[in-house]
Each structure stands twice: as structure tokens, then as C-alpha cells.
Amino acid sequence: MELWYTEKQTENYGITAKIAKTLHKETSEFQEIDMIETLQWGRMLVLDGMVMTTIKDEFVYHEMISHIALHTHPNPKKVLVVGGGDGGAIREIIKHPSVEKAVLAEIDGRVIEVSKQYLPEIACALGDPRVDVQVIDGIKHIHENKNTYDVILVDSTEPVGPAVGLFARDFYQGIYEALKEDGIFVAQTESPFLNGDLIRRVYQDISTIYPIARLYTASIPTYPSGLWTFTLGSKKYDPLEVDEAQLKDFETKYYSPRIHKSVFQLPKFVENLLKG
Amino acid sequence: MELWYTEKQTENYGITAKIAKTLHKETSEFQEIDMIETLQWGRMLVLDGMVMTTIKDEFVYHEMISHIALHTHPNPKKVLVVGGGDGGAIREIIKHPSVEKAVLAEIDGRVIEVSKQYLPEIACALGDPRVDVQVIDGIKHIHENKNTYDVILVDSTEPVGPAVGLFARDFYQGIYEALKEDGIFVAQTESPFLNGDLIRRVYQDISTIYPIARLYTASIPTYPSGLWTFTLGSKKYDPLEVDEAQLKDFETKYYSPRIHKSVFQLPKFVENLLKG
Missing domain, CATH: 3.40.50.150 (Vaccinia Virus protein VP39)
Known part of the structure; x- marks a missing residue:
């Protein structure tokens, strides 16, 4: 099974990245926090569904x-x-x-x-x-x-x-x-x-x-x-x-x-x- | 039904765009030629599955x-x-x-x-x-x-x-x-x-x-x-x-x-x- 994470950056457009695994997932007092391992960009921090940072860029x-x-x-x-x-x-x-x-x-x-x-x-x-x-x-x-x-x-x-x-x-x-x-x-x-x-x-x-x-x-x-x-x-x-x-x-x-x-x-x- | 066009720009990463309609599709002597209408970037020319140009960028x-x-x-x-x-x-x-x-x-x-x-x-x-x-x-x-x-x-x-x-x-x-x-x-x-x-x-x-x-x-x-x-x-x-x-x-x-x-x-x- 291939898992892909897609961020809709706007209503009509987004990026999509193949993921090796989900490392962490929680809902804090302020937001959803996700950490995933992507094949293209390495580990990726996602807050409320928006990419914050990745190891490679x-x-x-x-x-x-x-x-x-x-x-x-x-x-x-x-x-x-x-x-x-x-x-x-x-x-x-x-x-x-x-x-x-x-x-x-x-x-x-x-x-x-x-x-x-x-x-x-x-x-x-x-x-x-x-x-x-x-x-x-x-x-x-x-x-x-x-x-x-x-x-x-x-x-x-x-x-x-x-x-x-x-x-x-x-x-x-x-x-x-x-x-x-x-x-x-x-x-x-x-x-x-x-x-x-x-x-x-x-x-x-x-x-x-x-x-x-x-x-x-x-x-x-x-x-x-x-x-x-x-x-x-x-x-x-x-x-x-x-x-x-x-x-x-x-x-x-x-x-x-x-x-x-x-x-x-x-x-x-x-x-x-x-x-x- | 929502239609989205996804270009895998690498094996593990890509972009995805919601499309209003497919305007044209053919296989020429050299390549596949597609013209689609995207909501984010307007009309988009795609050759062999790769975005060549869009009206907005x-x-x-x-x-x-x-x-x-x-x-x-x-x-x-x-x-x-x-x-x-x-x-x-x-x-x-x-x-x-x-x-x-x-x-x-x-x-x-x-x-x-x-x-x-x-x-x-x-x-x-x-x-x-x-x-x-x-x-x-x-x-x-x-x-x-x-x-x-x-x-x-x-x-x-x-x-x-x-x-x-x-x-x-x-x-x-x-x-x-x-x-x-x-x-x-x-x-x-x-x-x-x-x-x-x-x-x-x-x-x-x-x-x-x-x-x-x-x-x-x-x-x-x-x-x-x-x-x-x-x-x-x-x-x-x-x-x-x-x-x-x-x-x-x-x-x-x-x-x-x-x-x-x-x-x-x-x-x-x-x-x-x-x-x-």
C-alpha cells in the first residue's frame, strides 16, 4: 500500500508526498501536530494540516x-x-x-x-x-x-x-x-x-x-x-x-x-x- | 465529482490541481498532449504528464x-x-x-x-x-x-x-x-x-x-x-x-x-x- 500526504495549500491546489510512515500524531491545546517521514523531503512537521518544515528544505x-x-x-x-x-x-x-x-x-x-x-x-x-x-x-x-x-x-x-x-x-x-x-x-x-x-x-x-x-x-x-x-x-x-x-x-x-x-x-x- | 490532476514530479513528490474540465487530449507523433482547465492556474499544457505552462504563471x-x-x-x-x-x-x-x-x-x-x-x-x-x-x-x-x-x-x-x-x-x-x-x-x-x-x-x-x-x-x-x-x-x-x-x-x-x-x-x- 502506498501512503501519500496531500496538503491542499489552497482550495484548488496542493502538494503531495509519499510517506514511509507516520511518526507522531496528537492534538495539543492549540492545534493538530503531525510528524511524518516522507521519502522526498525526510521528516516533515505538519501543524493543522499545513507543512511547517522538513529536514531537507x-x-x-x-x-x-x-x-x-x-x-x-x-x-x-x-x-x-x-x-x-x-x-x-x-x-x-x-x-x-x-x-x-x-x-x-x-x-x-x-x-x-x-x-x-x-x-x-x-x-x-x-x-x-x-x-x-x-x-x-x-x-x-x-x-x-x-x-x-x-x-x-x-x-x-x-x-x-x-x-x-x-x-x-x-x-x-x-x-x-x-x-x-x-x-x-x-x-x-x-x-x-x-x-x-x-x-x-x-x-x-x-x-x-x-x-x-x-x-x-x-x-x-x-x-x-x-x-x-x-x-x-x-x-x-x-x-x-x-x-x-x-x-x-x-x-x-x-x-x-x-x-x-x-x-x-x-x-x-x-x-x-x-x-x- | 471532483477531478484532480496530479503530476508526480519525482517518484515520491508532486503537485495536484483541481480541474474544471479537460479541454483536449491527443497522442502526437512525439508525445501525449493534454490541455486542462485548472481552477488555481487557469489553462494548463501538459506534455507526457509534465506541466509545461499555465496561463497564470x-x-x-x-x-x-x-x-x-x-x-x-x-x-x-x-x-x-x-x-x-x-x-x-x-x-x-x-x-x-x-x-x-x-x-x-x-x-x-x-x-x-x-x-x-x-x-x-x-x-x-x-x-x-x-x-x-x-x-x-x-x-x-x-x-x-x-x-x-x-x-x-x-x-x-x-x-x-x-x-x-x-x-x-x-x-x-x-x-x-x-x-x-x-x-x-x-x-x-x-x-x-x-x-x-x-x-x-x-x-x-x-x-x-x-x-x-x-x-x-x-x-x-x-x-x-x-x-x-x-x-x-x-x-x-x-x-x-x-x-x-x-x-x-x-x-x-x-x-x-x-x-x-x-x-x-x-x-x-x-x-x-x-x-x-
Whole structure:
């Protein structure tokens, strides 16, 4: 018998992957959590029926949500990840020697535990002494920690269910207040082929709050359409004014200082989304 | 009843699209030709079970196979497309006012006819007076036309079946001879996530034949992994030395002079493929 997992990424389109076995299945307080072993992409974490990450392509998302902001800030010491319970963003953050403390604010502790058990390659840094794992509502955390962080990364699920509040203007304003006076934040902001309205709205919200707003892309095979966006808001430092020659080129598979600026050069239809 | 078309892009992975109806189905001398109406991507041309193009995302492939080379050559007059029976590359080529003649060498005349009937938005330029449509083996055509073309585009199907010869070193050598002394060629060369060995081999072949070899990428949702590569071989002009400010920004949806150089900035794992 062949087992295939199909994610309907939209009502009319999806991806399908042959699976070797189901490793784990539970319903937590917040969502359905599934871990499956696929033949194409290795182990795959699925939340509420949506692919969150896979062993073989996770490097793209985790490197690209992290290193652009961390290489734009000249001296990031204190970093917050909202969501990101699999630990992939944390793993990338602590590659930066300046980082003294990385806080993970994940609302669903079961995602953290399941990731530690089944995705050790991704969750491997959660026990690092610089890392503070908190099972907490990220929105509450930012409101209780004003003027605290150099960099904040919003590593959320899709804008449905528990993550809706993570795409709201109030949340971006709260992040602004939780950042220090020269802080930077990055949020994952979905596909320009499928979520153009969301991208436009979020970009406009961030543009009204932060003096510098930028959008960049990365190619993630198991995410809807394969092209993904990240939106960056910055109080002081512009990622396009970084001196690439000064950036350290440590161990990565997707990010490199050579693409630090080029990922902001957008296909014309994506540029046009941002014009509102 | 819901009908879904699933393309297994690899043995273990694929895409699936809900279809409104099947518009056409035939077996030509060379391949199976299917035209279906999908709800997500509009009309979709499928050859031997592989998605070739769709109404909603075709702009990426057709603009990106064409404009990089045509904007790198300072005065392209005579252009050849090998394959490309849907006419999309031809439509883009004749946007360049310098082009006096665009030859389409498509081996399967039925692809041309089916595209004219069901994909008029894509095939619309095949009747242009500057366009010479030839139902002919592209390999034969290049051997019979030495020192003829300014730009040659290899718009092939996947490297199986009728297109195997279009990924061979001998073919790239033949193209070299069919180009004028300052000619440029571009071939579609598959996904870096799924076809790394092919990309490495083709890039090395092209590097040994052409003084300038370059690889660039574009995001195509309905192609395997969503990230696609194109390999460029040039006798004289380097796409990275073009003055972007001098390029005309005509009507496109993906290509713009602002991304002309940035698409050559590769994710690190793709850079590493090229190191051999």
C-alpha cells in the first residue's frame, strides 16, 4: 500500500508526498501536530494540516528568517523569536557570536517537545546556555518587555487559527516598542503568488510604523508556490546599506553575504504589490 | 465529482490541481498532449504528464528565458528558439525592437496548433511577420545554419524522451557554431533542489565551450520545487557587465532591469553545485 500526504495549500491546489510512515500524531491545546517521514523531503512537521518544515528544505526558511536581520544589525545581543517552536531560527541565531541571549516565545509547548524528539537536527540549539525557551503567548511577552530586544523574528504559522494576531498592525506596533532604539524585526509573510493582499497590507502597516520597511524573498519548495516573502521593519539600520564585504560567511546552505542585498531585488509583480 | 490532476514530479513528490474540465487530449507523433482547465492556474499544457505552462504563471518562464540574453546582447537581430511550441518565448522576443527575425524550431507541430487554439494569450505572436515558425528538429536546424544567430534559446521539455539530445554536450557545441561571433545562448536547466547533477554537468559542458558561462534562477510555482535555473553561454557579452540603467523597461510581470543582475546571485548550495 502506498501512503501519500496531500496538503491542499489552497482550495484548488496542493502538494503531495509519499510517506514511509507516520511518526507522531496528537492534538495539543492549540492545534493538530503531525510528524511524518516522507521519502522526498525526510521528516516533515505538519501543524493543522499545513507543512511547517522538513529536514531537507528547512535550511532555506531558517537561514533566511534569521541572517538578514542579524547581519544588518551591527551588534545584536538580545534576540527574540515569536513562534518557531521547532528551534530552527534559534539554531541560526546562535551562530552569531555577538548574541548573548536568544529567547524563544512559543505558545505551544508540545511543538517544542515533538521537535526535540523527531527533529533533533533542527531543535539542536534549544539547550544552548544562551537560549531561554519560554512556553508563553508571544503577544503577551512583547507587551511585558519594552525596549528590550535588538532583533525580533516572527516565525509564525499561517494567518489562520492561533497565529491570526501575529499578522495584525497592533502586534507590529507592540514589537516596535519591545525593540531597542536601533532594533530590527522580520516576519514571515507568505507567498506573493497566492497571498498578495496580505503582503500589501502587512507591508503598508510596517511602513507606517518603522522608518525603514523592506521585503525580501527566498525559495522554499514545500511552501505554497515555492516563493516566500519576509518583511523587515527597522528603526535605524538599512539592510541595503550593509557592507557585504564585512559580513562573516559562516556555515550556511542558502544565505551568503553575496545574496544579502540581491534578495531584496523583487520580481516586478512583487514590486507592484508594495506600491499599494 | 471532483477531478484532480496530479503530476508526480519525482517518484515520491508532486503537485495536484483541481480541474474544471479537460479541454483536449491527443497522442502526437512525439508525445501525449493534454490541455486542462485548472481552477488555481487557469489553462494548463501538459506534455507526457509534465506541466509545461499555465496561463497564470507562464510569464515567469517566458520572460526569464528571453530577456536576460536579449538585454545582454546590444543589438539582437536574429533569434532562434529551439522547442517552445507554445509561443511564449517568441512573444517576449519580439518585444525587443532590434529583432528582425525570430525563428521557432519546434519538432512537434501539434504542440503549436493546440497552443494556438487553447493558449492564445501565449501563442499570440506566432503570426507576427517577423516570426518564422518551422516544424523541424532543432538539432538538425542548428547544424544547417552555421554563424547565423545573435541569440539562441533552448526552450525544451524535461531531459527525457524527445528532449534528451537538447541536454547533450554535442548540442551545445552545435549551438556555438550556429551563433555569430558575439552570440549568446540560454537553456532551461531544471531545479537545483531536484536536478543538481544535471545542472553541474550542463554548466561544466557550457563552461568548456563558451568563454562566458553563467547560471541564473527564477521562481516558477508549477515547476518541480518552484525554483528553476537557466544556463547562459556567451561568446563575448557578459550579462553581469550590462549597464542596467540603459535597459528599456517594457511591459513585463517578472523581469525588470532591476533584477537583471541579481538573479545571478545564487543561494550557496547552488553556487556549490557549479564548483563541480
